[in-house]
Amino acid sequence: xxxxxxxxxxxxxxxxxxxxxxxxxxxxxxxxxxxxxxxxxxxxxxxxxxxxxxxxxxxxxxxxxxxxxxxxxxxxxxxxxxxxxxxxxxxxxxxxxxxxxxxxxxxxxxxxxxxxxxxxxxxxxxxxxxxxxxxxxxxxxxxxxxxxxxxxxxxxxxxxxxxxxxxxxxxxxxxxxxxxxxxxxxxxxxxxxxxxxxxxxxxxxxxxxxxxxxxxxxxxxxxxxxxxxxxxxx
Amino acid sequence: xxxxxxxxxxxxxxxxxxxxxxxxxxxxxxxxxxxxxxxxxxxxxxxxxxxxxxxxxxxxxxxxxxxxxxxxxxxxxxxxxxxxxxxxxxxxxxxxxxxxxxxxxxxxxxxxxxxxxxxxxxxxxxxxxxxxxxxxxxxxxxxxxxxxxxxxxxxxxxxxxxxxxxxxxxxxxxxxxxxxxxxxxxxxxxxxxxxxxxxxxxxxxxxxxxxxxxxxxxxxxxxxxxxxxxxxxxxxxxxxxxxxxxxxxxxxxxxxxxxxxxxxxxxxxxxxxxxxxxxxxxxxxxxxxxxxxxxxxxxxxxxxxxxxxxxxxxxxxxxxxxxxxxxxxxxxx
Amino acid sequence: xxxxxxxxxxxxxxxxxxxxxxxxxxxxxxxxxxxxxxxxxxxxxxxxxxxxxxxxxxxxxxxxxxxxxxxxxxxxxxxxxxxxxxxxxxxxxxxxxxxxxxxxxxxxxxxxxxxxxxxxxxxxxxxxxxxxxxxxxxxxxxxxxxxxxxxxxxxxxxxxxxxxxxxxxxxxxxxxxxxxxxxxxxxxxxxxxxxxxxxxxxxxxxxxxxxxxxxxxxxxxxxxxxxxxxxxxxxxxxxxxxxxxxxxxxxxxxxxxxxxxxxxxxxxxxxxxxxxxxxxxxxxxxxxxxxxxx
Numbered sequence: 001x002x003x004x005x006x007x008x009x010x011x012x013x014x015x016x017x018x019x020x021x022x023x024x025x026x027x028x029x030x031x032x033x034x035x036x037x038x039x040x041x042x043x044x045x046x047x048x049x050x051x052x053x054x055x056x057x058x059x060x061x062x063x064x065x066x067x068x069x070x071x072x073x074x075x076x077x078x079x080x081x082x083x084x085x086x087x088x089x090x091x092x093x094x095x096x097x098x099x100x101x102x103x104x105x106x107x108x109x110x111x112x113x114x115x116x117x118x119x120x121x122x123x124x125x126x127x128x129x130x131x132x133x134x135x136x137x138x139x140x141x142x143x144x145x146x147x148x149x150x151x152x153x154x155x156x157x158x159x160x161x162x163x164x165x166x167x168x169x170x171x172x173x174x175x176x177x178x179x180x181x182x183x184x185x186x187x188x189x190x191x192x193x194x195x196x197x198x199x200x201x202x203x204x205x206x207x208x209x210x211x212x213x214x215x216x217x218x219x220x221x222x223x224x225x226x227x228x229x230x231x232x233x234x
Numbered sequence: 235x236x237x238x239x240x241x242x243x244x245x246x247x248x249x250x251x252x253x254x255x256x257x258x259x260x261x262x263x264x265x266x267x268x269x270x271x272x273x274x275x276x277x278x279x280x281x282x283x284x285x286x287x288x289x290x291x292x293x294x295x296x297x298x299x300x301x302x303x304x305x306x307x308x309x310x311x312x313x314x315x316x317x318x319x320x321x322x323x324x325x326x327x328x329x330x331x332x333x334x335x336x337x338x339x340x341x342x343x344x345x346x347x348x349x350x351x352x353x354x355x356x357x358x359x360x361x362x363x364x365x366x367x368x369x370x371x372x373x374x375x376x377x378x379x380x381x382x383x384x385x386x387x388x389x390x391x392x393x394x395x396x397x398x399x400x401x402x403x404x405x406x407x408x409x410x411x412x413x414x415x416x417x418x419x420x421x422x423x424x425x426x427x428x429x430x431x432x433x434x435x436x437x438x439x440x441x442x443x444x445x446x447x448x449x450x451x452x453x454x455x456x457x458x459x460x461x462x463x464x465x466x467x468x469x470x471x472x473x474x475x476x477x478x479x480x481x482x483x484x485x486x487x488x489x490x491x492x493x494x495x496x497x498x499x500x501x502x503x504x505x506x507x508x509x510x511x512x513x514x515x516x517x518x519x520x521x522x523x524x525x526x527x528x529x530x531x532x533x534x535x536x537x538x539x540x541x542x543x544x545x546x547x548x549x550x551x552x553x554x555x556x557x558x559x560x561x562x563x564x565x566x567x
Numbered sequence: 568x569x570x571x572x573x574x575x576x577x578x579x580x581x582x583x584x585x586x587x588x589x590x591x592x593x594x595x596x597x598x599x600x601x602x603x604x605x606x607x608x609x610x611x612x613x614x615x616x617x618x619x620x621x622x623x624x625x626x627x628x629x630x631x632x633x634x635x636x637x638x639x640x641x642x643x644x645x646x647x648x649x650x651x652x653x654x655x656x657x658x659x660x661x662x663x664x665x666x667x668x669x670x671x672x673x674x675x676x677x678x679x680x681x682x683x684x685x686x687x688x689x690x691x692x693x694x695x696x697x698x699x700x701x702x703x704x705x706x707x708x709x710x711x712x713x714x715x716x717x718x719x720x721x722x723x724x725x726x727x728x729x730x731x732x733x734x735x736x737x738x739x740x741x742x743x744x745x746x747x748x749x750x751x752x753x754x755x756x757x758x759x760x761x762x763x764x765x766x767x768x769x770x771x772x773x774x775x776x777x778x779x780x781x782x783x784x785x786x787x788x789x790x791x792x793x794x795x796x797x798x799x800x801x802x803x804x805x806x807x808x809x810x811x812x813x814x815x816x817x818x819x820x821x822x823x824x825x826x827x828x829x830x831x832x833x834x835x836x837x838x839x840x841x842x843x844x845x846x847x848x849x850x851x852x853x854x855x856x857x858x859x860x861x
Binding site: 358368380 | 603
C-alpha cells in the first residue's frame, strides 16, 4: 500500500482548471513537483494538505480517503505542509514555535530537531526577530516537530541566497537519509534535483511528465514547457 | 517546552519549565504586594484605604480573567461585565430567597458563570476579530434589555436584589478573602500560561490559522479559556454584590469593562502578573484622585490610558520586562 | 390606531432608512479598513453636541452649526486615525484605543462645567413641522428628509464605489493594500479620504436624526451598534445590501413595537437576536459568501 495516492484529482476556480486529472502514487521516494508559474503546483499541495478540496477525484493517505478532511485532521494523520510564505509565531521563541506541536503525535526530541535544522543557537530568540534565512529553517523545523509521515514542502529554498539554499538542501538531504518522506514543490530546479528521486511536471494543471529524475533530464516535453523560462529564477 | 522526550532530556525538565514563571521577579513582586496591602489594611480595617483596596481587588480579579482570556488569545472580549453582573444577580437571587451562606453564593455564582461561559463561547467559535468582539458586546446589552423589559414578570424587585449578606465583617476582612482569591488565581494562571495550554493560546494570538492547519484544534482551548474567565467574572460579581450588599443593573455597566481593560493595558497585555501590580496602582490612584478632583479624574484617566496604549504597548513594565528577558538569554544579543 | 401591516411597513421603512443613513459611513470605513472603530459612534454624539452648542447655546445659524459639526467630526476622525495608524497599527490595539476615545469623548461631555448633568437637550431639525398621518401611522416630516437623504446618499456612494475609477481604487486597496501599491496606489491617501468621508457621513446622519430625540453623552453606543450590525449583515463595503440589511432589522422591530407597545426594549432585543443569528450563521453577511474573516 502506498503512503499517498492521488487519483484523478481536479480542482477549478470559476472557469479555470487549476489542477486537471492529476494522478500519482508515492511511498518512499522523494518527489518533486515542478512546472512553470501557474501550473497548479501550489494548488495541488493545498489539496493534499486539506486547505482545498478536489472537485473531482480522491486523495488517499495511508489507506484512508482524506479528500474532504479538514487541514488539522490531515496534519494529525501525518501529512504536514510548510508554508511558502513563512508563517512563524512571531511573539513566541523558536523553541516555543516547535513546542506547540511537539506532542501532537507522540514525543519528539526538540533538541535534535533544533540541531538538525541549524536553529540551536537561536532557540530562545523570538521568532519575529529572526532573519529570513532562519525563518525558512524554522518553517521546516515546525513541520518536523509534528513527526510527520509525509512532509509537503512549498518552495523551501524560495528567496534564499545560493549558499543559504545549499545549506538548507544539505539539511534536507540529511533528513532524507534518516527516512523522512518529502514532496517538494520548487522553482529552483538545478538546486533541488540532486536530492530528488522522482519528478512530476505540471503545466496548466495537467501532468506532462512523471518519472525518475534521470528521465526528467532527458524528456523533450518538459524542455518545451520550460522553453523561455529560466530555472535559475526563484 | 520539551515535555517527555525520547533521548537525553530527563523528565524533570518539563516541570521546571512550567514552574519557571513562579520564580519570575514579577510574580514574586505581585504576591508580595497582595500580601503587604492585605496586611496594611488590617491596621485600619474600615478606612477609605481599606475600602479602596477592596475595590481594587475586585477589579484585579476581573483584570486577571480578562488578561488570561483576551490578553493571551488576542480575542477582545467585551462580554465580561455580563458575567460579572450575572454573578452578582445569582448571589442576589439566592440570598433573596433565604440562602445567606456566603460560600454557597460564591459557588453558585461561579457555576452560573461557567455555564454561561460555555453557552457564550460555543456559538462564537467561528467568529474572529471584530465579529467576535461585536457579539460579545451585544450579549450584555441584550441581557440588560431583557431584565429591564421583564423585571416584573421575573418577580424581581426594583431592578435588582438588595440586602445581600456581607462578604466579611469589615472591609479589612473582605480584603483578606479577595486577596487570597487573587493570589490563587494569579498562581494558577501563571502556571497555565507557561504550560502547553498557554502556549497554544499565545499561538492563537499570533496566527490561529497556522495553529489549526498544523493539527491543533483550537476550539477546545478557546472554549476553556473563555469559560474560565466567565466563571471568574461571575465570582467577582458575587463578591461585589456582597460588598455593596446590592445586585443591580450597574453590575452590567461599562466601568466593569473599562477598568479591567485599563488595568491589563497598563500592566501589559498577556503578562498576567502585570494585572495585579497595575490594578493597585490604577484603582488607588483613581480613588484618591477622585476625592480631590471628582469628575475630571475620569477624563484624565481615559486620556492617560490612550497615551499608554499607543506609546507603551507592553504596559508600564514593558521596557523592564524586555530588559530582563534580554539579560536572560544565554547568548546575549 | 393603525393596523400592524401599515405600521410595520411604514415605520419599518422609516426606521430602516435612518439605519441606512447611520450605517453608510461605517460600511465604507469598515469595508476598507477591516478594523473595528468604536469611535465612529462617538462622532455621532460629538456632532450632535456641536450643533447644540453652536446653534442653541451660541445662537449661530443652524446651517453654520451643522457645517461646523461636520468639520469637527471629520477633524476628530482623521486625528484618531492618524494617531492610531502611526502608533497602534494592529487591529486589537486599534479597537481598544477607539473604545477609549469614545469613552473619553463621553466623559468629556459628561463633565459638569461643559455639558455634564444637563438633560433633555435637544437640537433643532433642519426640517420642522407637524406630524401627519400616512395610512394611520404618524410620520414626522423630518423622517421624510431622512428617507430621502438615506436613499440619495446610498445611491451616490454605491455609484461612487462601484462605477468610478476612484471607487475601484478604493476597492482594490480594501482587498489587498500591498498589491495596490504595485499599481501606484497610495493606500494612505485612500484611507484618509475614506476616513474623512465616513466621518462626514456620520455627522450628517446625526444632524438629521438626532433632532427627533435627546442629546446625551452616552448616545454613541446605539448608533455604533446599528451601524456595525447593518454593515456586517449587509456585507462589508457592499452598498448593494445595506438597504435589505437595515430592513431585516427594522421591520421586525416595527412589528414587535406595534404588538407590544409597553415593552420598549423588546424591539431592540429582537433586532439584536436577529443580528446575532445572522452573524453566527452567515459571517460574511449577504454580500460575502466565503467567510469574511477580519
